[in-house]
Amino acid sequence: MLILILGVALWWGAHLFKRLAPAARAGLGDAGRGAVAGALIVSVLLMIIGYRMTDGPYWWGASAPLKGSNNLLVLAAFYLFAAAGMKTRVTAHLRHPQLTGFSLWALAHLLVNGDLPSFVLFGGLLVWALAEMVAINRAQLGWTPPAGPFPMRKEIMAVVGAVIVMLVVGLIHRWLGYNPFGA
Secondary structure (H helix, E strand, C coil), rough: CHHHHHHHHHEEEEEEEECHHHHHCCCCCCHHHHHHHHHHHHHHHHHHHHHHCCCCCCEEECCHHHHHHHHHHHHHHHHHHHHHHHHHHHHHHCCCEEEHHHHHHHHHHHHCCHHHHHHHHHHHHHHHHHHHHHHHHCCCCCCCCCCCCHHHHHHHHHHHHHHHHHHHHHHHHCHHHHCCCCC
16 A cells, blocks of 8 residues: 555655745756656556555445446546647636546546545545646636637547547556446
């Protein structure tokens, strides 16, 4: 469990470093980008290793309805990631489409994984995404939403991209032994 907690904590620290210590981050210049990227890679590795080797209490498992809800939330999360990069219409209404998508992804995984390691991993990442939104809002008080235009072509591309990514990620999950598309 310690490795998993360290991974989640390093993820938090690497992402919030710029918000909590802006002068120190600015002082690192371009080298700081590499350090943060390195810390994030290490954090992901620690989270993967820690999650796979950690055991804990198990409260519920994935049922067909929970998997269906999970899949819809993850699909929405992938769409929000695509929408953020493509500046689709939803970005005029959501200040943090990527972090909102990340929050949906984490929440979806909490629905189907009712065990302590999942609460630490996905719950920790969900709380991080929410804290990150608060930190950004406090650091940057004003927000001007994109005004458009929002071509339908971009909307369609974001939806199709989300579906393709969903299928690929689902196949990878299946290959790893977690079937996200069935009972």
